[in-house]
Amino acid sequence: MKLAMKRAMRLAAILAVPGVVMAESSHIYRHAEEPIGTIRQVYDGQLFPDLQVNTFRNIDRLFATRTVKAGSSPLPLPESDRRLQNFRFQSRGSTYDLYDFMALNRVAGLLVIKEGEVVFEQYALGNDEHTRWMSMSVVKSITATLVGVAIQDGYIASVDDPLTRYLPQFAGSAYDGVSVRQLLQMASGVAWNETYTDPVSDRRAMLEAQISQQPGAILELMAGLERAAPPGSRWNYSTGETSVVGALVNAATGESVADYLSRKIWGPFGMESDASWWLDAPGGQEIGGSGLSATLRDYARFGLFMLHNGEIDGESILPPGWVQEATAWPTIGGELVDYGYMWWLLDEGAYAAIGIFGQFIYVHPDDNLVVAMWSAQPKPVGKDAVDEYLFLNALAAALR
CATH class of the missing domain: 1.20.58.710 (Methane Monooxygenase Hydroxylase; Chain G, domain 1)
Incomplete structure (x- = not known):
């Protein structure tokens, strides 16, 4: 009874805040009462596994946020008759398969879309399709795309x-x-x-x-x-x-970054759930490089948006050639750099938005492939037990 009253009071408090929209319209976010750690513990890599996972799916509780509102017509993600089968690959001198990768890299969610259809969708560590998860530096690529x-x-x-x-x-x-x-x-x-x-x-x-x-x-x-x-x-x-x-997007458009993202992409392209985005202060400006929290399916939809060259209903909302320019290998100071307009540039013409602890939106245009992945690795960097890039290469090959 006490827990039920606590949840009801929490919901009433949330709904009393102007502009707050629940990400799951039909019920309370089921992770909302989980204990979480602090932001310093996150960056220090000093959270035990269960508490770390709770924190990653509740980052909206760490700072003031602004809602990125979804539209009323979600983009369908139909299931393919073809399913991703287990595959094996080499990494750092050892052989692994899909199950090894997900277990050893503490993958919390993996969604694979081939030719517009879902060939694999798996959640772990207590997550499901309604869970929102932190993006960390994945959102850098989204912020840059808004330019x-x-x-x-x-x-x-x-x-x-x-x-x-x-x-x-x-x-x-x-x-x-x-x-x-x-x-x-x-x-x-x-x-x-x-x-x-x-x-x-x-x-x-x-x-x-x-x-x-x-x-x-x-x-x-x-x-x-x-x-x-x-x-x-x-x-x-x-x-x-x-x-x-x-700050550039905000100053140029006169809109908050979250509102601009919602108006131009999140709503029109058909994201199915509201997201939240950290602010530098209550009512302030979005943290451009981290702090977006969204569902795995909506991260994958952003990958599809890029795969479709920024087209929505046949109209491009990006300048001609923007995606190609943003994902081309630049030469800076006489050296070829594997980083475009805040997108990491990978093998075979693929590119990715990548965040610490193992967050990915991976786009492989030639293979008509998008992969969205969440992870909960123990430290910000350097703790991927299996090489993620080799896994993604092998996954792409397995679907050809």
């Missing part, structure tokens, strides 16, 4: 525009003279240390700014960084720069 949408809409003139045309507060900072393209490629030349577990890294300073929940604290941090190289001369992975991209 293309804003260009198509005429809010941003060109990727070659200076960033300060849209964000004048960066004039005089290390970002002065950086183009939108260089920002998207993480080739700004601005100094940044991405080490998640280093308490004095720039990434952890950004996390502390996020924890402070003070409006504009992250952008203030970014504006205070030093220049390490001329713009366009060096590639350096920076989560902070995706928050700058989010």
Whole structure:
């Protein structure tokens, strides 16, 4: 009785907040009462397995969020008559199969869509098709794609525009003279240390700014960084720069990033569930590089959106050639880089949105293949027991 009353009170409190929409309209989110850890424990890799899983599917409880509203007509994901069969592959000197990969890499959900039809859908660790799971850096690719949408809409003139045309507060900072393209490629030349577990890294300073929940604290941090190289001369992975991209989308469109994503993609393309997105402060700006929480099927639908070159009902909401440009291997500082407009570039023309702990949206255009995957690896990076890229290559081959 006490638990039922507690849930009812929680639901009443949630529904009393303006703008809050339950992601599952027919019933309360079934994971909502699970105990969770803290955000510092997440980045430190100091959560025991059960608590880690609870936290990953309840990240909306860690910070203020904004809803990304789904549409009323979900894009169907029909099941194929063909099913993915078990397959074997080599990784780091050993042989593995599908079951090994899911168990050893702590895969929490895997959805495979071949030629528009589901050939495999499996949930683990207590998840199901209604579970929302953290994206981490997967959302970088989504944020960057919204720049293309804003260009198509005429809010941003060109990727070659200076960033300060849209964000004048960066004039005089290390970002002065950086183009939108260089920002998207993480080739700004601005100094940044991405080490998640280093308490004095720039990434952890950004996390502390996020924890402070003070409006504009992250952008203030970014504006205070030093220049390490001329713009366009060096590639350096920076989560902070995706928050700058989010601020760019917000400034150019005049809409919150979540609302713009909902209006242009999440609703029209047919995502079936509302998502939530971390904010830098209550009512503030979305964290461009992490904090989207959505269902596995909707992550897969975003992969289909990219596979279809950003077309919705026969009309492209991205500029002509954007997907090809965003997923082409750039040369930065004389070196070929496996990173496009915040998409990782893989073998055989495939590309992927990738997040720490093992989150993926994988797109293989030549094979008409999309894979969405959740994982709960014990540390942010370096704890994939089986090589994920070799697994994805083998999966693609198994379906040919």
